[in-house]
Amino acid sequence: MIRVTVGVVLLALVLTSAGYYQLRQAMQAPINIEQMQLVEIPSGTGFNQLCRQWQQKQWVEQCWPLQVLAKLDPTLTDLKAGVYQLVPGTALGAFRQISQGLEHEFSFTIIEGDNLRQVLARLAQSEYVNTPLQWGDSFNSQPLDERFEGKLFPDTYHYHAHENAEQILMRAYNKMESQLAEIWQQRDESTPLQNAYEALILASIIEKETGVAGERPLIASVFVNRLNKGMRLQTDPTVIYGIGPDFDGNITRAHLRQTTPYNTYRIHGLPPTPIAMPSRKALLAAVQPAQSDYYYFVAKGDGSHQFSKQLAEHNRAVRQYQLRRANDS
Known part of the structure; x- marks a missing residue:
């Protein structure tokens, strides 16, 4: 009787040990992908169905050990529809990612x-x-x-x-x-802007006029000075926006003479809408322009601008930088 009992215990230990080994093997079984994969899980996909699909792709060797794990942890079978980014690792980890709905962003x-x-x-x-x-x-x-x-x-x-x-x-x-409402509260109330939407329009023009962040307040000051004096803004980006998708990259005198709601060589004040998506820095420049006596600027060709107070000074700068660009080309 004692021998029989010892035999049963030994057999149970062997089976338990073998089961534990098989369980560990199942938990550590890899998903056989060499690099990340985007996988779409349609609504209604079942655990066994997905495992068989992966087996056909040779991503997993056997499904039954994973099915045993799913019996022990039924949450693994609750697969969420979506697109997932799978990475080399364990098959169990991939199923857990999908059951937890950790979709790719x-x-x-x-x-x-x-x-x-x-x-x-x-x-x-x-x-x-x-x-x-x-x-x-x-x-x-x-x-x-x-x-x-x-x-x-x-x-x-x-x-x-x-x-x-x-x-x-x-x-x-x-x-x-949210950004515009916050920034509008920080405005210099001496600017001629009547509301936050006008600030948005001006900021969009500033954004298109310069890629040099430090220049934005000065660019803004030129436009604000012109608005205060009743001068036209005369800014090329608004003209280009008014031309639309037909613009071929070459702005002409005919374009500048064309009457459109966005041709600031022809209209006074701001155009009716923004012309681009302005950054926070451009928005801040629009409501907090630099204090300056500048009414003109011309591109130097390196992304920056030459600013001028008088038209004659501006014309000299135009000749200088336009001639330089013509000679360089």
Whole structure:
């Protein structure tokens, strides 16, 4: 009797040891991928179904050890639909990632100085974005350009697969609303800007006029001085925006004579809408311009500008830098 009892105990220990070994092997079984993989899990996908698919791809060798693990931990079978970024590791870790809904985050960047056409074009090319919007579409019965031009804060936004384009744009829109409201409260009240939207319009022009961050307050001062004096802004980026997608990169005298709502060589004051997505620094420059006596500036060709107080001084600078560019070309 004692021998029988000892035999049963020894057999149980052997089986327990073997089971523990098999369990450890299952937990450590790799998912056989050499680099990260994006995997889409459709709604309703079952644990066994997905394991068989991976087995056919030779990502896992056997499914039964994983099925045993799923019996011990039923949460593994609750697979969440979505797109996941799998990395080399264990098959158990991959299933756990999917059961926990740890979806891959895609990113979309709105670049400062881009206009709405450019933003929409890049968003339409982004991965896993549903219902991409096109120029001319409407959003809640409002034309897209009226709704979003200049009103999307330049930043990187993260999204999960199959989010609608509108959801991504609204995050950028809400962030711009928040930033603009905060910055408007910091305004120099001596500026001629009547409201935050005018600040947004001016900031978009500043953004397009210079890529040198330190110049933005001076650029702003020129425009503010001109507005205060009733002078036209005479800024090329607004003319180019008014031409639209037909602009071929060469601004001509005919363009400057053309009457459009955005031709600031022909109209007084600000154009009717922003012309690009301004950065926070451009917004701050619009509401806190430098104090200066400058009314003119001309590009030097290196990204910076020469500022002038008088027209004659400005004309000399134009001849100097335009001739230099002509000779260099």
